[in-house]
Amino acid sequence: MSPKQQRGEATVDLLLDTALRVYAHAGAQGFTVNAVTAASGVSFGSLYHHFGSFDGLAAALYLRCVDQLCDPVVAAVTRCRTARTGIRALVRAYLDFTRDHRDVALFLHGSAYSSYLAAHAKRVMAAKDAKFAPIAAWLHPRIVSGEVAALPAPLIEVLVMGPVAETAHRWLSSTYEVDLEEAARVLPDRIWRSLQAD
Incomplete structure (x- = not known):
C-alpha cells in the first residue's frame, strides 16, 4: 500500500x-x-x-457498527449445536455487546431509521443481509427438522430481535429502568419458547 x-x-x-x-x-x-x-x-x-457526503459518512459508520455487532453475535450462534442454545446465545451476545460497546449500540439504535441512511438504504440492507446470512443458514436445517417452528423468516426475526432490540433501546435511552443483567437472564428462554415448534 x-x-x-x-x-x-x-x-x-x-x-x-x-x-x-x-x-x-x-x-x-x-x-x-x-x-x-x-x-x-x-x-x-x-x-x-x-x-x-455527510450521509455517506453516516452510512459508512453505520455499516462499521453493524460489522462490530454482527461478528460476535454470528460467532455465538453458529458455534452452537441446538436451536435452543443458539437462540439463547444470540440474545446474550446482543445484550452483552450493548453493555460492552455502548457508543456503537447507541449509534445503531439511534440511526436505524434516520434520514441520513435513506440515500444508502439498499447498500445498508444488502450489507446487513450478508452479515446475518450465516445465522439464517444455521437456522434453516433446524426449521426443516422441526426443532424451530416453520414461520416466515421476517416473523422469526421479529420474535428474536424485537424483544432484544427493544430492551437494548430502552437501556440505552436511560429513560426507562431496564436491568440488562436481568434481561440477559430472562429473555433467552422466553424468546426460545416463542420459536419452538408446536
Whole structure:
C-alpha cells in the first residue's frame, strides 16, 4: 500500500472514530458535518472526498457498527449445536455487546431509521443481509427438522430481535429502568419458547 493510500485510510478511520464519538456525546441533534470536521480537524473537502457526503459518512459508520455487532453475535450462534442454545446465545451476545460497546449500540439504535441512511438504504440492507446470512443458514436445517417452528423468516426475526432490540433501546435511552443483567437472564428462554415448534 502506498503512503498516499495509508494516509487516506487513516483519514477515513479518524473520521469514523470521531463521528461515533460526536454522536455518543452530542446525540442525533449534535451529529453534524460541522461537529465532526471540527472535532477531527479534517476538512470538509477531505470528508466529501472520502465519503461523498455527510450521509455517506453516516452510512459508512453505520455499516462499521453493524460489522462490530454482527461478528460476535454470528460467532455465538453458529458455534452452537441446538436451536435452543443458539437462540439463547444470540440474545446474550446482543445484550452483552450493548453493555460492552455502548457508543456503537447507541449509534445503531439511534440511526436505524434516520434520514441520513435513506440515500444508502439498499447498500445498508444488502450489507446487513450478508452479515446475518450465516445465522439464517444455521437456522434453516433446524426449521426443516422441526426443532424451530416453520414461520416466515421476517416473523422469526421479529420474535428474536424485537424483544432484544427493544430492551437494548430502552437501556440505552436511560429513560426507562431496564436491568440488562436481568434481561440477559430472562429473555433467552422466553424468546426460545416463542420459536419452538408446536
